[in-house]
Amino acid sequence: METTMQTIKVQTKSRPSTVYCGEGAIARAQEFLRGEDAFIVTDSNVNRLYGQAIRAWFPQAEVCVVPAGERHKNRTTLYKILDSMLKAQLHRTSVVAALGGGVIGDMAGFAASQYMRGTRLVQIPTTLLAQVDSSVGGKTAIDFRGVKNVLGAFYQPERVFCDPLFLDTLPKREIRCGAGEIVKTGVLDKGIWEKIKGSASGWASDGFLRSIVGDCVRFKARVVERDETESNGIRKCLNLGHTTGHALELLYGRRSHGEYVMIGIWFESILAEREGVCERAWAEEIRATIRQVLKRIPAFANAAEGLRYALLDKKNTGRGQISLILPKACGEYAEYKMAAEKYAEYLMLLEGGIR
């Protein structure tokens, strides 16, 4: 299959952004950073696999390597990056390049947003999750006191370079992680759902993944353009599966973000069905698709404790109430509020585990 380069514009109020998806995206990044005062942030995993390549692609850039892993998405690492930026004497016109997965994108982006009140920023996502979702749209954040993404900024990158070359070295866990956001996007977009469904069991193949990245980016770009700072309700749709997903992730850890998102969608489809938000057939189709990637929905002992984290979610402004984005029909969603106690009762369904 031949991949041609896709160029997707994201026209937000704060800063126009261009996303390049396809083979050769990394060459575009080289071109863009040539002659710039570039500062690359990456993690120890990416550095192990691509450290030499990075230094060959961007010979003039400073490279800042931070420890890999979600648990390092905290202020210690943030200040390590900021400290290196200061030592490298970066200025506002310098370009920070986040070269890594979602965690690197979040942290390097947040660092870029605040250093001298904002340097230039590009994203070079290396995981499926970051390519289909997190590198686009300008959300940056760190976790704090056990609350996910509670400190951060909306800060648009000038460019995003999604090169499929990085997908070749991804472990299965990382593919599953990206699959969470792809399924989410599919639930929200008919065209993408047809592709996911149509590919059946082979949907996580290389060719499929390469073609779906551009589709997901285009969908997200349209949402972000209409609601850059999640203030008019439109962008909220991207939180489908995330209220429960985040709560479980905080409570149990270990699995990847995307797996928790899938478990979240799986669980929230049951909730949508039982609350009469969607037809049973649609909820079952969602769950069947998730089970193509995630053979087993694990059991979560004391799942109802997730309520406490769900209540801290940024969407939940009303105290004692949970607000959820639920699937309504293929390509449609509904915002649904329910009493916290009722949500906790539903959470107990997760205590079983389902094959």
Add this chain to the structure above:
Amino acid sequence: METTMQTIKVQTKSRPSTVYCGEGAIARAQEFLRGEDAFIVTDSNVNRLYGQAIRAWFPQAEVCVVPAGERHKNRTTLYKILDSMLKAQLHRTSVVAALGGGVIGDMAGFAASQYMRGTRLVQIPTTLLAQVDSSVGGKTAIDFRGVKNVLGAFYQPERVFCDPLFLDTLPKREIRCGAGEIVKTGVLDKGIWEKIKGSASGWASDGFLRSIVGDCVRFKARVVERDETESNGIRKCLNLGHTTGHALELLYGRRSHGEYVMIGIWFESILAEREGVCERAWAEEIRATIRQVLKRIPAFANAAEGLRYALLDKKNTGRGQISLILPKACGEYAEYKMAAEKYAEYLMLLEGGIR
């Protein structure tokens, strides 16, 4: 003298802001915060003087008190505020009120900008400096590794309430501190300069200060509207006196920010005169006006070391070059670049001290 309430709009791209200046501004703040989920950040000095009043004005609000003083404008205090916000279970729709001087405005503003990627924000400035300058325009920041304001965000407050009642309890040092920014604004604006000059030695009187706040806010509002994020060069003018002022402040500390700004303007007027940027008469008029407030320009041993800090200033993107905003004529300024070594030579003029 009767003060009527002045209402000044600041129309920036990111968020419209309204500034109330005059007696009764605090009543407007009460009205605005009534029924809101309000979180007030203040410091130990303000709390000692106004703690009871604050709790009476805003009975439903949470109050977070942090240690007073410029040296606490760091990440430790920032995270203390963020931690309290989390404990108070604030959400995006909560309103953070920065009630204090420039340091509180900077830190509470930066905290508001990043908590859940941005809560609502109002400024209730209690010092002359904060009322005439720092509370308006959305700059927020903390110092880091000895560099002033190097981490921060542009984050506009929805409302600013400048009530003269707070000026009555200000110590002389705080009046001198505000005077720095008033003189700076005067150098940039003919109308304000006439007022400062006209008031001669009595210019720091109560009545004068009450009337000048609105003038300075109006001037700043027009600048900020044309260049919110200091990206097209217009907002740079507000840095007049600040490159040298900041450098000396970092090197020697002790004196207030505004005093250093005045010393910076005083010094940069000499530089402007000698480099042929302005006429001698204008430079002398500036210096004479500064000496109405600051009887003595102190001696700074090894002043040339200030170069190192001046080079880290956010305006200085070119390495080895210093960029300064210099007075050109009354109400006019020029951006002027010079070699770092030459600037360091000029700095040696400060080693003398002048009465």
